[in-house]
Amino acid sequence: MIKDAHVLIVGGAGFVGSNLVKMLLSPKIKIHVIDNLLSAERFNVPEAENIIFTEGSISDDDIVGNLVDEYDYVFHLATYHGNQSSIHDPLADHENNTLTSLKLFNKLKTFKRLKKVVYSSAGCSVAEKTFGDAKPSKEVDIVSLDMDSPYSISKIIGEFYAKYYFKQHQLPVVRVRFQNVFGPGEVLGAGKWRGTPATVWRNVTPTFIYKALKKMSLPLENNGVATRDFIYVDDICRGLIQAARLGKTGDVYNLASGKEISIRELAETINQLTGNTSPIEHLPKRSWDHSGKRFGCPLKAEQEICFKAATDFYEGMKTTIAWTQNNLALIEKTIDKHKKYL
Numbered sequence: 581m582i583k584d585a586h587v588l589i590v591g592g593a594g595f596v597g598s599n600l601v602k603m604l605l606s607p608k609i610k611i612h613v614i615d616n617l618l619s620a621e622r623f624n625v626p627e628a629e630n631i632i633f634t635e636g637s638i639s640d641d642d643i644v645g646n647l648v649d650e651y652d653y654v655f656h657l658a659t660y661h662g663n664q665s666s667i668h669d670p671l672a673d674h675e676n677n678t679l680t681s682l683k684l685f686n687k688l689k690t691f692k693r694l695k696k697v698v699y700s701s702a703g704c705s706v707a708e709k710t711f712g713d714a715k716p717s718k719e720v721d722i723v724s725l726d727m728d729s730p731y732s733i734s735k736i737i738g739e740f741y742a743k744y745y746f747k748q749h750q751l752p753v754v755r756v757r758f759q760n761v762f763g764p765g766e767v768l769g770a771g772k773w774r775g776t777p778a779t780v781w782r783n784v785t786p787t788f789i790y791k792a793l794k795k796m797s798l799p800l801e802n803n804g805v806a807t808r809d810f811i812y813v814d815d816i817c818r819g820l821i822q823a824a825r826l827g828k829t830g831d832v833y834n835l836a837s838g839k840e841i842s843i844r845e846l847a848e849t850i851n852q853l854t855g856n857t858s859p860i861e862h863l864p865k866r867s868w869d870h871s872g873k874r875f876g877c878p879l880k881a882e883q884e885i886c887f888k889a890a891t892d893f894y895e896g897m898k899t900t901i902a903w904t905q906n907n908l909a910l911i912e913k914t915i916d917k918h919k920k921y922l
């Protein structure tokens with residue numbers, strides 16, 4: 581664990597960020613969250629004496645310019661969420677996904693107190709584009725120039741800048757590549773309208789769980805043949821902390837379960853766990869998504885930063901379903917904010 585530290589979490593009101601805040605929260609840790617609430621709600625960040633919240637964009641010169649050399653660790657989790665919103669508005673993606681990383685690293689490059697900066701990258705940027713048999717993505721795999729979305733481009737540009745600032749300025753940055761994170765705290769419709777229904781239906785797991793609890797049909801694209809590596813949010817947060825503690829600066833680690841699960845299996849599991857008997861709604865394949873089957877290789881993180889995902893997929897789903905059920909009124913309130921656009 582990290583102790584006696586001052587931690588900056590950029591994007592700390594979001595799904596992963598707010599879980600990380602809660603995991604780190606202790607009397608010996610001072611936390612500063614910066615978030616412009618683009619895809620998050622203020623209520624995600626707990627009220628506590630040792631948490632300071634700044635509402636604003638890290639690509640705003642006033643916000644980034646005000647940072648001073650007082651942090652031991654920085655977690656950079658800000659993003660323009662996610663692939664579909666970025667396709668709808670590539671310039672907003674650039675502003676909140678690429679520029680955020682560049683301005684933050686450029687500001688941090690002179691800070692002396694920093695022990696580690698952890699940059700959250702995405703497995704989708706590096707996965708092979710295949711609907712055939714997938715091999716687990718390894719950290720050493722060659723990155724293709726063929727990207728499916730501005731989001732994927734921005735995430736990998738963040739990695740390029742992380743590498744550059746490490747080599748040129750010795751910024752102690754470690755990159756971690758997440759697979760598909762699920763768990764409590766992912767609020768459908770969180771934040772501002774981003775021009776597409778993906779503002780509300782932001783990821784497959786919370787969408788399926790919400791619809792299943794409402795006894796609605798789950799929308800299955802391309803017969804659900806795509807596969808993903810689902811990793812529970814507590815595991816991701818432990819992985820982020822392990823990367824901060826033990827990650828080699830300049831290096832990259834997958835945070836993955838290493839298990840490949842099809843979207844059809846995800847839908848069937850959620851229907852079974854919620855008792856939803858509504859028939860599945862079959863939809864065509866998404867035209868932009870060529871990254872059909874993918875999962876990550878967890879071995880390097882296991883060997884080098886002592887990180888292994890521990891939460892079983894079914895147990896994690898049960899906890900996430902229970903959390904969604906208990907927070908249904910709150911989730912529906914955030915969905916309702918966007919109803920006039922849907």
Ligand SMILES: NC(=O)c1ccc[n+]([C@@H]2O[C@H](COP(=O)([O-])OP(=O)(O)OC[C@H]3O[C@@H](n4cnc5c(N)ncnc54)[C@H](O)[C@@H]3O)[C@@H](O)[C@H]2O)c1
Pocket residue numbers: 590591592593594595596597614615616617618619620636637638639656657658659660661675676677680700701702703735757758759760761762771
């Ligand atoms: N959730 C996943 O499955 C997944 C998979 C791969 C990578 N990631 C990465 O993990 C990180 C966290 O993702 P998440 O799922 O929690 O997403 P999220 O949308 O819940 O969190 C991102 C946060 O960044 C904030 N933000 C956006 N623009 C900002 C800006 N200009 N300045 C400050 N804050 C800004 C948002 O308001 C939000 O709170 C992201 O970098 C994402 O790319 C997530």
